[in-house]
Amino acid sequence: MLLDTTLRDGEQAPGVSLSADEKVDIARALDSAAVPFVEAGSACTGAGERDAISRVADLGLDATVTSFARGVRADVDLALDCGVDGVNLVVPASDRHVERKVGTDHDSVLETTVELVEYARDHGLWVEVLGEDGSRADLDFLDRLAAAAHDAGADRFCYCDTVGYGSPEHTARVVSRLAEHGPTSTHVHDDLGFAMTNVHASLRAGADLVHATVNGVGERAGNVALEEVAVALSHCYDVDCANLDELYSLAQTVARATGTPLPPNKAVVGENAFAHESGIHTDGTLKDEAMYEPYPPELVGRERRLVLGKHAGRAGVRAALDEHGVDVSDEELAQVVDRVKGLAERGKRVTDADLLTVAEDVQGRSRERRVRLVDLQATSGGGVPTASVRLAVDDEERVAAGTGNGPVDAAVEAVRTALGPDAAFQLESYHVDAISGGTDAVVTVEVELSREDRSVSVAASDADITRASVVAMVDALDRLRAPTAVADTPPTAD
Ligand SMILES: [Zn+2]
Structure with a gap:
């Protein structure tokens, strides 16, 4: 079973602060993923936090909603005020915490724990006792603490590797006691990179509930990642502890809300987790999807991506062209592959638009642009960010204005308005890279737009981020407007 603590321990990551709305969104996403316990926050933090916890508690989720509470009665009362189902009652376990942090002794910790467990139980709460810094605690004391918590009626006791200190062997020894x-x-925390291994050791030693955070967000090196635990347990041990196909959208929700982008090489949810670039890997994947994947991406709500780069091979390029309905002869294919590799070797990410332009060029096709940016004006600073655009759509000129959170948002809104019903597209991704480090940097904006079952990625560079964004978006829309293979001059035969 899983207990998610993204909203409490995850929020303790430096620089992360979640609004009540964000907490509600994440809690809903966790519930859709069938995570059975959601620690919604720490009621003693303040009125804003209590409001957020109350809202999560009132959602009517299937999950048991809990609040963190320090080992003082006032914290349990504050948790009760929020209407939660349970508390994660934290008491000091290591001598460092008992003596230096709290300034007390073992017997008093035991006494307080018993008293608070009984108090919380009497008020109808589910109670989990956490022995803080348990991995560095005297094992005999930790053992007595767990026994006392259970005797007093606690539902469970939690082994806490608060600073990511324990080896798998140490974890197993303590948890089995x-x-x-x-x-x-x-x-467990990931300071030594042992988080997942220590989860495994804990479960082998008799634990049956894993605290985790989505994407592993949390203090220092973070907590064990919920999605990794869920997938690994399902894949290796046939243990179902979450709706796996909800994991990717959950990860994106948390990445957005916490402002912590997903590392591309992150297991399960990273951009590259199911992307294949190397020619040999792409070719193998096209012959047998499982060739270079431990499990299919659909299992976790994702899709496989074949990426074109300097390792591109014929099979991968042909497959990419097929997706856009472009047919090439073997000779043309060889030229397209060479030129794609050339682009990639110059350090460029090869987008769909790059590939299609290369193919058009090789085949001697000219493409009539149907949507073109004629003019863009954007203002920000002071009032509401506003933008106006002038587009040429077929033979018609369209002008529209928009407002938004910032100039880019306003300009995109203006484009949507100018296009009207033609703007029925979905923005799948939006990336900005600064090419040089200074304030005079040229930025490259890469967008991926989709419409019905087609998607296209386009990049544009400019010193002005608004302009680069709009150019990329308009180019992508232009690509999406008509089937790409339809050309004014028929493709030259072989
Ligand atoms: Zn923690």
Whole structure:
């Protein structure tokens, strides 16, 4: 089973602060993914946090909604005020925490724990006791603490590797002792890169509830990543602990809300997790999808991507052209592959538009542009960001204005208005890269737009980010407007 603590421990990551609306969105997404426990926050933090926790508690989720509470009665009362189902009651376990942080002794910690567990239970709460810094605690004391918590009626006791300190062997030794007393959870951090391994060690040693955060967000090196635990348990042990096909949208929701982009090489949810570039890998993947993948991307709500780069081969390029309805002869294909590699070797990311332009050139086709940017004006600073655009659409000129969060948003709104019903597209992704580091940097904006079952990626560079964004978007729309293979002059035969 999983307990998600993105909204509490994840939010403790430096620079992360979630609004109540964001917490509600994430909690809903966790519930859709069938995560059974959601720790919504820490009620003692303040009125804003309590408002957010109450809103999550009122959503009527299937999940058990809990609040973190320090080992003081006032915290349990504040959690009760929020209407949660349970508390994650944290008490000091290591001597560092008992003596230096809280300034107390083992017996008093045991006494307070028993008293608070009984109090929380009497008020109808599900209770999990967390022994903070348990991985560095005296094992005999931790053992007594777990026993006392269970005797007092706690639903479970949690092994906490608060600073990501333990080896897998140490984790197994401690958890197996704790599990003798009753249901045991595990809460591990990734400071040594051992988070996943320590989850495995904990489960083997008798734990049955894993604390995790989406994308592994959290203090320092973060917590163990929820999506990785869910996929690994399903793939290797046939243990179902979440709706796997919801994991990717959950990861994106959390990445957006926390402002923490997903690393491209992140397991399960990274951009490259199911992308194949190398010619040999692409060719193998086209022959057998499982050739270079441990499990199919659809399992976690994703799609496989074949990326064109300097390792591009004939099979991959042909497949990419096929997707856009472009037929090429073997000779043409060889030329397209050479030129795609050439682009990539110059350090360029090869977009769909680049590929299609190369193919048009090789085949001697000229393409009539149907949507073109004629003029763009954008203002920000002071009032509401506003933009106006003039587009040439077929033979007609269209002018429109828009407002938005910023100039880019306003300009995109203006484009949508100018195009009217023609703007029925979906913005799949939007990336900005600064080519040089200074304030005079040229930026490259890459967008991917889709319409019905077609999608196209286009990049544009400019010193002005608004202009680069609009140019890329208009070019992508132009590509999407008509089937690409339809050309004014028929393709020259072989
Ligand atoms: Zn933690």
